Amino acid sequence: MSENRQGVVPALLEEPFADAYTEPFWTAALEGRLSVPRCTNCGTFRLPPGPFCFECRHQEVDWVDLPGTGTIYTFTVVRHPLRPDLQDVVPYVAAVVELDGTQGAGARMTVNIVDCDPEAVRIGDKVKIKWDKVSETFAVPRFVPI
């Protein structure tokens, strides 16, 4: 636990426990790419990746590399450590981010915002992805302010 530092939520997982639908996301993550499935029929992005488009029920997707930037849709500053390993981590920021290049809802990411002043974070802030490779098979998406 000595490696824990303020603001950075420990990953807990060492692998993404992927299925056929989520595996391409995590494979791209290891290469530092944010790749998100887009419905080939109606163009709707969906996260987490899954078998059906929630707009048109189509199954086939294209995997699209996104710029990895986005906007904070909502957030919380967590100040109470709910687990012992979070003692040195609080206060930290957990946020819902809408990704540039997507329609927003249905393709949001719930992520830890790092390298930030928790007291200064606001809805509407621009952020960009910063991959944190925690094992040979798992890179955690975190976001930083820009």
Next chain:
Amino acid sequence: MRYPNSSKPGRGAKRAVQDKTAIAGVGATPYYRRGESLPQTEQELACKAILNALEDAGLTTDDLDGFAIYSGSVDPAQIGSMLGVPEIRFAAGLTSGGGGAAGALGLAASAIVTGQAEVVVTLLTLQQAARRLGGTQVSGRRGGGGGGGGNPYGAGGVPPSMAFQVTSGAIAPGHSFSLLTQRHMHLYGTKREHLAEVVISQRNNAMTRPTAFKRDPLTVDDYFNARMISDPLCVLDYTQENDGAVALITTSAERARDLRHPPVYITASTHGGMGRWGSAIFGYFQMPDEYFASSGHRPVARRLYDMAGLGPKDIDVALLYDHFSPLVIMQLEDYGFCGIGEGGPFVADGNIRYGSGSIPVNTHGGHLSEAYIIGMTHMREAVEQLRGQAVNQVRGAEVALVTGGPAGLPVSGTILRR
């Protein structure tokens, strides 16, 4: 808003259900602080509440033949054998967690009006010594709290969605509701002062209530000095955690009229939510913009009023599920007591105060100040109000609203009348 036309199912159900069944009995164990109900077992607490509720109705286990539950609180098989229930004819529950609280009464009513059962119990038993509801995601696995898969035949292990949730640090229900609240504040200007008014109003109600754990007076200064847990929520915005059980007995209106207490009629009960509300706060957060910062109750409320043939102006007392204070504000909006986004100023104007407000809310103190038995305390208070026996009796109360959730789908609402 793109809500589906819901008048049809409301009308059909209105004819079938409205006032045809009634709550005839209510029973409970004492409420305990978390873990202090030991060495009783969780089923034992359930059985004690059931026996007390039957006694209150003037019935016995020989009359009991149905279970209409939520949150998977008990296994009717275990309760049936433990109490020697002669024959169980109905055993069903609403899916997910506390969101189904009020809606379980609709399930009971459905069982009775369709002739499947005659005397149906709805209950919740809670003992958090071994497990904590809404527990944190530890070791990559979900705690309880209704967001889990719940399929006993599932392979178990870590679901693929987990890798998208667990690293964010939003790991508990309170964090999730903080995310909704922050958005509500951003869109509508809702303030912490508004949350304080919900907390203080309910605390004032609890101060006179013997079953309440939090009875000390609370000021706005106390509120702002309280420890922050997850912005914008402080420790006073969070529910307590308790042990205990509460049970309600529902039967036909006709039979209820011959029993010990005046019937409390089930006028309407609905549950559900928009499909894309989905599991909402349980790691999902993909709800469309138009109702992201809401309680998820808006379509349920619309169908509820349709089924009852009533509107918000007809409600005399509102028992709104309050695991977190801002969700009271969002439900006031979704149930039409004020406009969308106007819940903060609405409470600040004193509208939810007992004795002086336009719609007294959580006259028992709610989860925040009385006790947390996942919605059942609200149903108990509704019954006491409509029997005219409440500690903080709303004068002339004839119609009560009680809700379950906000949570993942389904959330639920029920209108009761005397």
